[in-house]
Amino acid sequence: MDPxxxxxxxxxxxxxxxxxxxxxxxxxxxxxxxxxxxxxxxKYKGKKTxxxxxxxxxxxxxxxxxxxxxxxxxxxxxxxxxxxxxxxEIGLGERSPADVAIVKTPKREQKPEDILLLVEVKMSIxxxxxxxxxxxxxxxxxxxxxxxxxxxxxxxxxxxKAIGKSINIRVSGYxxxxxxIIVIGNTPIMKTYYKKVDFLKKAGIIQGFYSVNPNPLDxxxxxxxxxxxxxxxxxVDKINELYNNLEHIIEEDKEFFSSMLPKKELGRIIxxxxxxxxxEKKAEKFLILLRGIxxx
DNA sequence: AGGCTACCGTGTGAGGCGTC
DNA sequence: GACGCCTCACACGGTAGCCT
Numbered sequence: 001m002d003p004x005x006x007x008x009x010x011x012x013x014x015x016x017x018x019x020x021x022x023x024x025x026x027x028x029x030x031x032x033x034x035x036x037x038x039x040x041x042x043k044y045k046g047k048k049t050x051x052x053x054x055x056x057x058x059x060x061x062x063x064x065x066x067x068x069x070x071x072x073x074x075x076x077x078x079x080x081x082x083x084x085x086x087x088x089e090i091g092l093g094e095r096s097p098a099d100v101a102i103v104k105t106p107k108r109e110q111k112p113e114d115i116l117l118l119v120e121v122k123m124s125i126x127x128x129x130x131x132x133x134x135x136x137x138x139x140x141x142x143x144x145x146x147x148x149x150x151x152x153x154x155x156x157x158x159x160x161k162a163i164g165k166s167i168n169i170r171v172s173g174y175x176x177x178x179x180x181i182i183v184i185g186n187t188p189i190m191k192t193y194y195k196k197v198d199f200l201k202k203a204g205i206i207q208g209f210y211s212v213n214p215n216p217l218d219x220x221x222x223x224x225x226x227x228x229x230x231x232x233x234x235x236v237d238k239i240n241e242l243y244n245n246l247e248h249i250i251e252e253d254k255e256f257f258s259s260m261l262p263k264k265e266l267g268r269i270i271x272x273x274x275x276x277x278x279x280e281k282k283a284e285k286f287l288i289l290l291r292g293i294x295x296x
Numbered sequence: 297a298g299g300c301t302a303c304c305g306t307g308t309g310a311g312g313c314g315t316c
Numbered sequence: 317g318a319c320g321c322c323t324c325a326c327a328c329g330g331t332a333g334c335c336t
Binding site for chain 2: 050051056155
Binding site: 297298299300301302303304305306307308309310311312313314315316 | 320321328336
Protein backbone atom coordinates (compact mmCIF):
# COMPACT_ATOMS: atom_id res chain seq x y z
CA MET A 1 0.00 0.00 0.00
CA ASP A 2 1.20 3.46 -0.81
CA PRO A 3 2.21 5.65 2.09
CA UNK A 4 -0.12 8.52 2.88
CA UNK A 5 0.63 12.22 2.67
CA UNK A 6 0.52 14.51 5.71
CA UNK A 7 -2.91 15.25 7.15
CA UNK A 8 -4.79 15.78 10.39
CA UNK A 9 -4.88 12.01 10.78
CA UNK A 10 -1.09 11.75 10.47
CA UNK A 11 -0.67 14.52 13.00
CA UNK A 12 -3.03 12.76 15.39
CA UNK A 13 -0.98 9.57 14.97
CA UNK A 14 2.18 11.53 15.86
CA UNK A 15 0.65 12.63 19.16
CA UNK A 16 -0.84 9.20 19.94
CA UNK A 17 2.44 7.41 19.28
CA UNK A 18 4.58 9.99 21.03
CA UNK A 19 2.32 10.01 24.09
CA UNK A 20 3.38 6.39 24.59
CA UNK A 21 6.93 7.55 25.32
CA UNK A 22 6.40 11.17 26.46
CA UNK A 23 4.23 12.99 28.98
CA UNK A 24 1.46 15.40 27.93
CA UNK A 25 3.49 18.21 29.52
CA UNK A 26 6.30 17.52 27.04
CA UNK A 27 4.00 17.77 24.04
CA UNK A 28 1.38 20.39 24.94
CA UNK A 29 1.10 23.83 26.47
CA UNK A 30 -0.91 23.96 29.70
CA UNK A 31 -3.22 26.96 29.67
CA UNK A 32 -4.26 29.05 32.69
CA UNK A 33 -7.53 27.12 32.87
CA UNK A 34 -5.95 23.70 32.62
CA UNK A 35 -6.30 22.82 28.95
CA UNK A 36 -3.60 20.90 27.09
CA UNK A 37 -3.08 22.64 23.72
CA UNK A 38 -0.57 22.15 20.92
CA UNK A 39 -0.38 25.92 20.26
CA UNK A 40 -1.51 29.12 21.96
CA UNK A 41 -4.79 30.17 20.32
CA UNK A 42 -4.67 33.59 18.64
CA LYS A 43 -6.86 35.28 21.23
CA TYR A 44 -5.22 33.62 24.25
CA LYS A 45 -3.97 36.33 26.59
CA GLY A 46 -2.97 34.29 29.65
CA LYS A 47 0.48 33.36 30.84
CA LYS A 48 2.59 31.70 28.16
CA THR A 49 5.73 29.67 27.89
CA UNK A 50 7.69 28.39 24.92
CA UNK A 51 7.56 24.64 24.66
CA UNK A 52 10.95 23.07 23.99
CA UNK A 53 10.46 19.43 24.81
CA UNK A 54 8.34 18.73 21.72
CA UNK A 55 10.92 19.90 19.19
CA UNK A 56 13.13 16.86 19.04
CA UNK A 57 10.12 14.52 18.96
CA UNK A 58 8.50 16.19 15.97
CA UNK A 59 11.86 16.58 14.25
CA UNK A 60 12.93 12.97 14.37
CA UNK A 61 9.41 11.63 13.84
CA UNK A 62 8.88 13.59 10.62
CA UNK A 63 12.34 12.74 9.30
CA UNK A 64 11.64 9.03 9.71
CA UNK A 65 8.17 9.59 8.28
CA UNK A 66 9.68 11.13 5.13
CA UNK A 67 12.14 8.25 4.93
CA UNK A 68 9.18 5.84 4.82
CA UNK A 69 7.36 8.08 2.34
CA UNK A 70 10.33 7.94 -0.04
CA UNK A 71 11.15 4.27 0.34
CA UNK A 72 8.90 3.08 -2.55
CA UNK A 73 10.55 5.70 -4.77
CA UNK A 74 14.03 4.56 -3.72
CA UNK A 75 13.09 0.98 -4.64
CA UNK A 76 12.42 2.09 -8.22
CA UNK A 77 16.10 2.96 -8.42
CA UNK A 78 17.17 -0.16 -6.55
CA UNK A 79 18.25 2.23 -3.83
CA UNK A 80 17.37 3.05 -0.23
CA UNK A 81 15.87 5.95 1.67
CA UNK A 82 18.11 6.49 4.69
CA UNK A 83 17.77 8.74 7.75
CA UNK A 84 20.69 10.97 8.89
CA UNK A 85 23.11 10.37 6.05
CA UNK A 86 26.74 11.35 6.58
CA UNK A 87 29.11 12.30 3.76
CA UNK A 88 32.09 14.38 4.88
CA GLU A 89 33.18 15.25 1.33
CA ILE A 90 30.07 17.38 0.81
CA GLY A 91 29.72 18.98 4.21
CA LEU A 92 27.46 16.42 5.83
CA GLY A 93 29.31 15.53 9.02
CA GLU A 94 28.05 13.59 12.02
CA ARG A 95 26.80 16.84 13.51
CA SER A 96 24.76 17.91 10.52
CA PRO A 97 23.82 14.90 8.43
CA ALA A 98 21.29 14.96 5.61
CA ASP A 99 17.87 14.40 7.18
CA VAL A 100 17.01 11.86 4.50
CA ALA A 101 18.82 10.77 1.35
CA ILE A 102 18.21 8.29 -1.42
CA VAL A 103 21.39 6.27 -1.67
CA LYS A 104 22.71 3.16 -3.39
CA THR A 105 23.75 1.29 -0.27
CA PRO A 106 21.77 0.80 2.99
CA LYS A 107 24.26 2.66 5.19
CA ARG A 108 24.44 6.04 6.94
CA GLU A 109 27.97 6.77 5.73
CA GLN A 110 27.99 7.45 2.01
CA LYS A 111 30.28 8.39 -0.84
CA PRO A 112 29.16 11.33 -3.00
CA GLU A 113 28.79 9.17 -6.12
CA ASP A 114 26.31 6.87 -4.34
CA ILE A 115 23.93 9.67 -3.37
CA LEU A 116 20.97 10.08 -5.74
CA LEU A 117 19.03 12.72 -3.82
CA LEU A 118 19.41 14.81 -0.67
CA VAL A 119 16.36 15.82 1.35
CA GLU A 120 16.09 18.48 4.02
CA VAL A 121 12.97 17.92 6.14
CA LYS A 122 11.28 20.97 7.68
CA MET A 123 8.00 19.82 9.17
CA SER A 124 6.00 21.07 12.14
CA ILE A 125 2.79 20.49 13.97
CA UNK A 126 0.46 22.36 11.62
CA UNK A 127 -2.98 22.26 13.26
CA UNK A 128 -3.90 23.14 16.82
CA UNK A 129 -4.94 20.25 19.05
CA UNK A 130 -6.53 19.81 22.44
CA UNK A 131 -5.59 16.76 24.45
CA UNK A 132 -8.01 15.34 27.02
CA UNK A 133 -5.93 13.39 29.52
CA UNK A 134 -8.90 11.58 31.10
CA UNK A 135 -10.14 10.03 27.86
CA UNK A 136 -6.93 10.24 25.86
CA UNK A 137 -8.92 11.96 23.09
CA UNK A 138 -7.33 14.43 20.73
CA UNK A 139 -9.49 17.13 19.17
CA UNK A 140 -8.34 19.27 16.28
CA UNK A 141 -9.39 22.79 17.25
CA UNK A 142 -8.20 24.80 14.24
CA UNK A 143 -5.75 25.26 11.39
CA UNK A 144 -2.59 27.36 11.57
CA UNK A 145 -4.48 30.60 11.01
CA UNK A 146 -6.20 30.13 14.37
CA UNK A 147 -3.11 29.81 16.56
CA UNK A 148 -0.07 31.93 17.36
CA UNK A 149 2.48 29.48 16.02
CA UNK A 150 4.14 29.99 12.69
CA UNK A 151 4.82 26.45 11.55
CA UNK A 152 7.43 25.01 9.24
CA UNK A 153 8.33 26.75 6.01
CA UNK A 154 6.07 29.71 6.83
CA UNK A 155 8.87 30.99 9.04
CA UNK A 156 11.48 33.00 7.22
CA UNK A 157 14.25 31.75 9.45
CA UNK A 158 13.32 28.17 8.69
CA UNK A 159 13.54 28.96 4.97
CA UNK A 160 16.92 30.60 5.52
CA LYS A 161 18.18 27.62 7.43
CA ALA A 162 17.16 25.25 4.64
CA ILE A 163 18.78 27.50 2.05
CA GLY A 164 21.91 27.85 4.16
CA LYS A 165 22.32 24.13 4.59
CA SER A 166 21.95 23.62 0.84
CA ILE A 167 24.50 26.33 0.03
CA ASN A 168 26.84 24.74 2.52
CA ILE A 169 26.64 21.50 0.54
CA ARG A 170 27.10 23.28 -2.80
CA VAL A 171 30.23 25.14 -1.65
CA SER A 172 31.83 22.20 0.12
CA GLY A 173 33.16 20.65 -3.07
CA TYR A 174 32.49 19.92 -6.72
CA UNK A 175 31.53 16.38 -5.76
CA UNK A 176 28.12 17.69 -4.69
CA UNK A 177 27.46 19.43 -7.99
CA UNK A 178 25.58 16.50 -9.55
CA UNK A 179 23.44 15.74 -6.50
CA UNK A 180 19.93 17.22 -6.43
CA ILE A 181 18.78 18.79 -3.17
CA ILE A 182 15.15 19.23 -2.19
CA VAL A 183 13.34 20.58 0.86
CA ILE A 184 10.21 18.85 2.13
CA GLY A 185 7.78 20.59 4.48
CA ASN A 186 4.14 20.36 5.44
CA THR A 187 3.04 23.99 5.05
CA PRO A 188 2.84 26.53 2.23
CA ILE A 189 5.59 29.14 1.96
CA MET A 190 5.37 32.91 2.44
CA LYS A 191 4.55 35.04 -0.58
CA THR A 192 7.90 36.79 -0.27
CA TYR A 193 9.68 33.54 -1.02
CA TYR A 194 7.76 32.71 -4.24
CA LYS A 195 10.32 34.38 -6.49
CA LYS A 196 13.21 33.21 -4.38
CA VAL A 197 12.39 29.50 -4.57
CA ASP A 198 12.02 29.75 -8.36
CA PHE A 199 15.35 31.54 -8.52
CA LEU A 200 17.00 28.94 -6.28
CA LYS A 201 15.74 26.29 -8.68
CA LYS A 202 16.95 28.14 -11.78
CA ALA A 203 20.28 28.84 -10.14
CA GLY A 204 20.58 25.14 -9.41
CA ILE A 205 21.03 25.45 -5.68
CA ILE A 206 17.79 23.79 -4.54
CA GLN A 207 15.79 21.70 -7.01
CA GLY A 208 12.49 22.26 -5.23
CA PHE A 209 10.53 23.00 -2.09
CA TYR A 210 7.71 20.49 -1.65
CA SER A 211 4.81 20.52 0.78
CA VAL A 212 3.44 17.03 1.36
CA ASN A 213 0.35 18.43 3.08
CA PRO A 214 -2.46 18.66 0.48
CA ASN A 215 -5.00 20.41 2.74
CA PRO A 216 -3.25 22.56 5.32
CA LEU A 217 -6.17 24.98 5.70
CA ASP A 218 -9.79 24.41 6.65
CA UNK A 219 -11.00 27.24 4.40
CA UNK A 220 -9.81 28.07 0.88
CA UNK A 221 -7.10 30.74 0.88
CA UNK A 222 -5.05 32.54 -1.74
CA UNK A 223 -1.98 31.74 0.33
CA UNK A 224 -2.47 28.01 -0.14
CA UNK A 225 -0.92 27.95 -3.60
CA UNK A 226 -0.51 24.83 -5.71
CA UNK A 227 2.85 25.95 -7.03
CA UNK A 228 5.02 28.90 -7.96
CA UNK A 229 5.32 29.72 -11.70
CA UNK A 230 8.53 27.72 -12.14
CA UNK A 231 7.55 25.01 -9.68
CA UNK A 232 10.26 25.99 -7.22
CA UNK A 233 7.51 25.34 -4.70
CA UNK A 234 4.95 22.60 -5.23
CA UNK A 235 2.09 21.43 -3.05
CA VAL A 236 1.84 17.70 -3.51
CA ASP A 237 -1.76 16.48 -3.64
CA LYS A 238 -1.15 12.87 -4.59
CA ILE A 239 1.74 10.64 -3.67
CA ASN A 240 2.46 9.84 -7.31
CA GLU A 241 2.82 13.53 -8.01
CA LEU A 242 5.73 13.56 -5.59
CA TYR A 243 7.25 10.38 -6.99
CA ASN A 244 7.00 11.55 -10.61
CA ASN A 245 8.65 14.88 -9.87
CA LEU A 246 11.46 13.37 -7.84
CA GLU A 247 11.96 10.59 -10.36
CA HIS A 248 12.46 13.24 -13.01
CA ILE A 249 14.90 15.17 -10.83
CA ILE A 250 16.95 12.05 -10.07
CA GLU A 251 17.09 10.89 -13.69
CA GLU A 252 18.20 14.23 -15.12
CA ASP A 253 21.96 14.24 -15.48
CA LYS A 254 22.51 17.82 -14.43
CA GLU A 255 25.46 19.74 -13.07
CA PHE A 256 25.47 22.71 -10.70
CA PHE A 257 27.91 25.49 -11.53
CA SER A 258 28.40 29.11 -10.55
CA SER A 259 30.94 31.83 -10.81
CA MET A 260 31.66 35.56 -10.83
CA LEU A 261 33.86 36.41 -13.77
CA PRO A 262 34.71 39.33 -16.05
CA LYS A 263 32.95 38.95 -19.42
CA LYS A 264 36.31 38.75 -21.16
CA GLU A 265 37.42 35.80 -19.09
CA LEU A 266 34.05 34.11 -19.51
CA GLY A 267 34.22 34.64 -23.26
CA ARG A 268 37.66 33.10 -23.41
CA ILE A 269 36.46 30.04 -21.50
CA ILE A 270 33.50 29.65 -23.87
CA UNK A 271 35.75 29.93 -26.91
CA UNK A 272 38.17 27.30 -25.67
CA UNK A 273 35.38 24.96 -24.58
CA UNK A 274 33.73 25.38 -27.97
CA UNK A 275 36.69 23.71 -29.69
CA UNK A 276 35.58 20.38 -28.25
CA UNK A 277 33.75 18.14 -30.72
CA UNK A 278 30.43 17.38 -28.97
CA UNK A 279 28.03 19.34 -26.79
CA GLU A 280 28.84 17.13 -23.82
CA LYS A 281 32.58 17.54 -24.29
CA LYS A 282 32.12 21.30 -24.66
CA ALA A 283 30.20 21.32 -21.39
CA GLU A 284 32.79 19.26 -19.57
CA LYS A 285 35.60 21.48 -20.80
CA PHE A 286 33.62 24.57 -19.84
CA LEU A 287 33.16 23.33 -16.29
CA ILE A 288 36.82 22.36 -15.97
CA LEU A 289 37.92 25.82 -17.12
CA LEU A 290 35.34 27.60 -15.00
CA ARG A 291 36.49 25.73 -11.93
CA GLY A 292 40.16 26.29 -12.69
CA ILE A 293 40.98 22.59 -12.59
CA UNK A 294 44.38 21.89 -14.15
CA UNK A 295 44.61 19.44 -17.07
CA UNK A 296 41.79 16.95 -16.62
C1' DA B 297 -3.11 49.04 11.75
C1' DG B 298 -1.43 45.06 10.11
C1' DG B 299 1.88 42.08 7.65
C1' DC B 300 6.38 40.53 7.26
C1' DT B 301 11.54 39.84 7.97
C1' DA B 302 15.18 38.21 10.34
C1' DC B 303 17.26 38.32 14.36
C1' DC B 304 17.71 36.33 19.39
C1' DG B 305 16.72 33.27 23.13
C1' DT B 306 14.80 29.19 24.99
C1' DG B 307 14.92 23.66 27.19
C1' DT B 308 15.90 19.26 25.79
C1' DG B 309 18.29 15.21 24.10
C1' DA B 310 22.20 13.47 21.62
C1' DG B 311 26.85 12.92 20.97
C1' DG B 312 31.85 13.90 21.61
C1' DC B 313 35.52 14.44 24.85
C1' DG B 314 38.28 14.16 28.88
C1' DT B 315 38.62 12.57 33.68
C1' DC B 316 37.65 9.63 37.37
C1' DG C 317 31.81 2.04 32.60
C1' DA C 318 30.26 6.43 34.92
C1' DC C 319 30.47 11.09 35.25
C1' DG C 320 30.34 15.98 34.16
C1' DC C 321 31.11 19.34 30.61
C1' DC C 322 30.54 21.22 26.28
C1' DT C 323 28.33 21.99 21.72
C1' DC C 324 24.86 21.37 18.60
C1' DA C 325 20.19 21.04 16.23
C1' DC C 326 15.56 21.03 16.96
C1' DA C 327 10.94 24.23 16.53
C1' DC C 328 8.76 28.09 18.20
C1' DG C 329 7.70 32.81 20.85
C1' DG C 330 9.02 37.56 21.06
C1' DT C 331 10.07 41.66 18.82
C1' DA C 332 12.40 45.92 16.53
C1' DG C 333 12.23 47.71 12.36
C1' DC C 334 10.46 48.01 8.04
C1' DC C 335 6.87 48.22 4.41
C1' DT C 336 2.14 48.67 2.64
